[in-house]
Amino acid sequence: MPIFGKASEAEVTRAILAGFTKDLGEYASTEVIIVGGGPSGLTAARELALNGVKNVVIERNNYIGGGFWIGGYLMNTVTLRAPAQKYLDEIGCPYKKYSENLYVTPGPHACSKLIAAAMDAGAKIQNMTSFEDIVLREKNRVAGVVINWTPVQALPHEITCVDPIGLECELVIDSTGHDAYVIQALEKRGLAKRIGEGGMWIEKSEDAVVEHTGMAYPGVIVAGMAVCSTYGLPRMGPTFGAMLLSGKRAAEVALKELGRTPKKRSK
Amino acid sequence: MARAKAHPRRKPAISEEDPNWDVPRIAYLYRDPSSSTLRVNVIATYLGEVVGLRCEVRDEFFVHHGRADPEGLARAIAATRVRHIQRPFEAVEPLYGEVQFELRLLEEPAKRVPGILYDAYRYMALMAGLLPAGERSLQVLHIAFPHRLLGTFDEDGRYHARSVVCGYPSMVSTSGIIEAPAKPEAYYRVKARLSIALGSVPFEAAKEPFKGRFIDYDDQRLTEVAKGYALQAAMYHVTKEAFCDDPTCRLFNAHWQAELIRAQIASGRLCARHRAMAARIRERAGSPRPSSSG
Numbered sequence: 001m002p003i004f005g006k007a008s009e010a011e012v013t014r015a016i017l018a019g020f021t022k023d024l025g026e027y028a029s030t031e032v033i034i035v036g037g038g039p040s041g042l043t044a045a046r047e048l049a050l051n052g053v054k055n056v057v058i059e060r061n062n063y064i065g066g067g068f069w070i071g072g073y074l075m076n077t078v079t080l081r082a083p084a085q086k087y088l089d090e091i092g093c094p095y096k097k098y099s100e101n102l103y104v105t106p107g108p109h110a111c112s113k114l115i116a117a118a119m120d121a122g123a124k125i126q127n128m129t130s131f132e133d134i135v136l137r138e139k140n141r142v143a144g145v146v147i148n149w150t151p152v153q154a155l156p157h158e159i160t161c162v163d164p165i166g167l168e169c170e171l172v173i174d175s176t177g178h179d180a181y182v183i184q185a186l187e188k189r190g191l192a193k194r195i196g197e198g199g200m201w202i203e204k205s206e207d208a209v210v211e212h213t214g215m216a217y218p219g220v221i222v223a224g225m226a227v228c229s230t231y232g233l234p235r236m237g238p239t240f241g242a243m244l245l246s247g248k249r250a251a252e253v254a255l256k257e258l259g260r261t262p263k264k265r266s267k
Numbered sequence: 268m269a270r271a272k273a274h275p276r277r278k279p280a281i282s283e284e285d286p287n288w289d290v291p292r293i294a295y296l297y298r299d300p301s302s303s304t305l306r307v308n309v310i311a312t313y314l315g316e317v318v319g320l321r322c323e324v325r326d327e328f329f330v331h332h333g334r335a336d337p338e339g340l341a342r343a344i345a346a347t348r349v350r351h352i353q354r355p356f357e358a359v360e361p362l363y364g365e366v367q368f369e370l371r372l373l374e375e376p377a378k379r380v381p382g383i384l385y386d387a388y389r390y391m392a393l394m395a396g397l398l399p400a401g402e403r404s405l406q407v408l409h410i411a412f413p414h415r416l417l418g419t420f421d422e423d424g425r426y427h428a429r430s431v432v433c434g435y436p437s438m439v440s441t442s443g444i445i446e447a448p449a450k451p452e453a454y455y456r457v458k459a460r461l462s463i464a465l466g467s468v469p470f471e472a473a474k475e476p477f478k479g480r481f482i483d484y485d486d487q488r489l490t491e492v493a494k495g496y497a498l499q500a501a502m503y504h505v506t507k508e509a510f511c512d513d514p515t516c517r518l519f520n521a522h523w524q525a526e527l528i529r530a531q532i533a534s535g536r537l538c539a540r541h542r543a544m545a546a547r548i549r550e551r552a553g554s555p556r557p558s559s560s561g
Contacts, residue, residue, distance in 0.1 A: 081471075099472040193362070195350055208382030211371070216364040231365060232350055234382055 027056040027124055032254055033145050033169040034058065034123075035131045035182050038066025039240055040224025041175030042114045043087070043247025044254070045123035051255055051263050055123055056167070060130040060150045065111040066177060068240060076107040081206065084241025087248070091117040110240075131176070132164045134185045134220075142186070142219030144168040171257055173221045173250050180226035183216060192217045195232030205234040206242035213249040215257065223250035288505045289405040290551040294320045296497070297328040299412040301379035302441045304489045307412060313494045317537075318501055319549035320408065327376045328411040328436075332397040340397075341369035347389040349418055352426040356386045379414045379442070379484075387417035387432040394436050409436030410500045412493065416442045430496055430527075433509060437500030439493055442484075448524045450474075450481045481524035488532055495531040502541070505548050513538040 007015075027033075032048055034041045037059030048055045057064070071078045080088070080095070085103040088095050093113040095105035119125065128150045135144030148164035155162075174182035186192035209227050216222040222230050223246045255262050294314060298307045311322035325331045333340045345361030345368070372378055394411065395403070402409070417440045418426040428447040432438045440447070449455075458473035474483065482492055495517035502518065503509055511518035514529060516538035521527035537545055 099475070101471045195359075195362070205382040207380050211378075211380045212364060212368050214364055214367055216362065222364065231362065231368075232348075 023124055024126070027054075027126070027167060029168045030054045030056055031169060031258060032056075032171045032173060033167055034173040034175055035145060036066065036173075036175035036177060036224070036226070037061075037064040037125060037127065038175060038177055038224060039068040039111075039114060039243035040226075040247035040250065041066075041173065042068075042118045042123075043244050044173050044175060044223055044250040045125075045247075046091075046114075046118040046121045047248055047251030048254060049118065049121035049123040050265065051251070051260060053251075053254065053258065053260065057118070057123060057125045058129050058131055058145065058147060059125060059127040062128055064115050064125055064127060068111040068114065068243070069107045071107060077104050078107045078110055078240050079104050080241040080244070081239065082241075084244050087244045088113075131181050131185075134172070134182060135166050135168060136189075139218070140189075140191055142172050142182075142217065143170070145172060145182075171219060171221060171254050173223055173254065174216070174226045174230075175223040175247065175250070177225045178229050180222065180229045182220055183222060183226065183230050186217055186220070192220075194230050206239050206245075208233050209242040210245045210249055213246040214253045221250050221253050221257075223247055287507070288548070288551065290505055290548055291320065291408040292406045294322045294408040294410065294501060295402070296322055296324050297331060297409070297411040298324065298326055299414050299441045300327055300330075300377040301414040302412070302489060303485050304487055305412060305441055305493060306490045309490050310494050310497050314497060314501055317498060317549070318505070318545050319552035320501060321552075328394060328409075328413065329373055329397075330376055332394075332399075333373065337370060337373050338366070341373055342366045343393050344369045344373075344385070344390070347385045347393060349384040349386050349426050352384065352418070353424060355420050356389065383416065384418045384426060384428065385415050386426075387419050387429055387438070388434070390415070390417055391432060391434050391436065391438060394438075398436070405504070408501060408504050410497050411436050411438050412441055413438055414441050416440060416446055430521075431499055433500050433503035435504075437504065439496040439500065441489065441493070444489065444492055444496070444527070445482055445484055445486075448481075448521050448527045450524050451477050453477070454481075480528070482527065488528075491535065492527060492531040495535075498537075502544065502548070506544065511538055511541055513540075516541055 031053050032055040034045050034055055034057045037057045041057055045055055045057050070076045080103045082101040085095055088105060088110065091113045093105060093110050095103045098104045129147050130150045130153060131145055132148050133146035134142050135146060137143040144167050146164045146166050148162060152160055152162045172182055174180055180194055183192055183194055187194060212227045212231050212233060213223050214221060216230055224243045227233060227246060296307050296311050299305050307324050311324050314320045314322050329340060342361055345365040350357055350359055372380065416428055417432055417438060418428045420426050428443055430440060430443040430447045454473060454477045457476065461473050482488055499518050510520040513519060514526060515534040517530055517536065518541055519530040521530055
């Protein structure tokens with residue numbers, strides 16, 4: 001007796017197609033589009049979803065999680081400074097105290113928990129999808145993003161005439177890391193500019209990243225390491241606490257912009 | 268204006284000094300609500316004792332002087348940010364998010380967010396511009412205790428954070444006291460080693476072996492240290508002479524935390540020359556001799 005039930009190739013194809021087109025159709029117009037599926041983007045996605053905000057994460061890679069899989073020097077222990085460990089409690093990820101205010105956890109565990117937590121909350125993820133451009137509306141407000149399949153970028157020039165598609169939204173969160181791609185797209189049009197990352201490495205820089213998370217341009221919230229390059233804040237290395245709290249702050253700002261009251265959550 | 272690096276100059280004898288002195292009739296000291304351990308009223312008492320100044324403690328500088336146009340002020344503060352520490356100051360229109368950030372800090376002055384360097388002289392000019400005409404004279408001394416980190420661009424082609432910037436108004440940066448003078452050299456080695464091992468900067472762990480050897484955030488010694496810097500600002504206002512070469516004098520320009528602790532905590536006194544000058548200032552200010560000599 002076969003282990004698996006019967007399903008034809010055509011049926012499998014139709015199932016993939018139906019699932020994908022349903023999701024894409026739904027998210028062609030959404031409340032928030034999060035560009036970049038690293039720790040800050042995923043945290044923002046989870047927080048928004050928990051508050052009933054329809055959102056989708058655009059991720060250019062096949063894998064989600066950005067740099068959260070590994071810590072410094074390719075070693076897969078990630079560190080978080082207090083109080084960011086509380087967020088690990090929220091998503092059910094174990095960790096150990098390394099020293100006063102410093103906590104460690106295996107990167108793969110933390111990252112996979114965060115991905116699952118975002119999706120469990122209702123966030124959608126569109127991976128292998130590259131951000132190409134922004135959609136502008138009246139008064140140059142950002143009202144969406146233009147996307148394409150990531151592999152298109154890798155195709156030879158003669159066959160890259162694959163037109164992108166557009167998604168509409170009320171807010172875009174730029175959580176694309178050091179590149180700050182959404183801000184770059186605005187910069188190309190002369191609508192915004194990045195200061196670039198600062199060279200100083202002083203204590204409490206993480207606070208500065210969280211505190212600068214917010215509206216960077218009408219319709220665009222900047223989060224995570226994109227905050228550093230947008231505002232020229234000190235480089236920090238892989239300090240993930242700031243990424244999680246920055247994502248949380250981005251969601252709070254988005255809720256405020258959308259005129260929504262944050263839901264109370266049991267601890 | 269004087270900042271951390273003093274230019275060598277001939278030290279005049281006390282008798283030739285005072286004709287050009289400006290002894291203020293009042294000193295206004297501005298609180299830093301973000302520092303839990305900074306007691307500005309204690310500093311005011313100290314200045315009264317050492318140089319005989321009548322001091323009045325006020326709310327945080329921008330709370331006191333900058334209520335009229337918070338958004339304009341936030342924009343002006345954001346415009347003083349240093350963009351590149353290895354280039355002279357470049358005037359740049361601040362970003363929307365930077366203005367919003369400064370606006371939040373103005374709304375919540377108890378919030379402390381280091382990590383950003385501001386050009387000290389432009390910041391000072393901005394503050395000077397907020398002073399009412401009646402208070403903008405050498406008859407009035409203003410010493411603010413901003414929590415923002417202030418820096419000056421120096422001859423070596425880069426910005427340096429500063430603990431104190433003497434001018435008008437003078438500023439004693441409460442984050443500068445912590446960040447500007449260097450910590451023990453071994454601290455940076457431990458920090459670098461742990462940073463590589465852990466992938467982030469474990470400030471608390473790196474600081475642990477050196478506890479007490481530098482002034483830290485919310486350090487109980489902050490007020491004592493700030494007393495010395497406020498005295499530097501006050502004496503500079505009067506004499507226009509910056510800093511002292513004696514490492515045990517409170518007017519010594521410390522480049523290391525160890526020097527700072529030696530001058531401000533271990534010694535906690537002025538050198539003989541500056542004690543004599545302080546006494547002359549006190550006489551000019553018309554105050555009786557203090558109970559302690561500073």
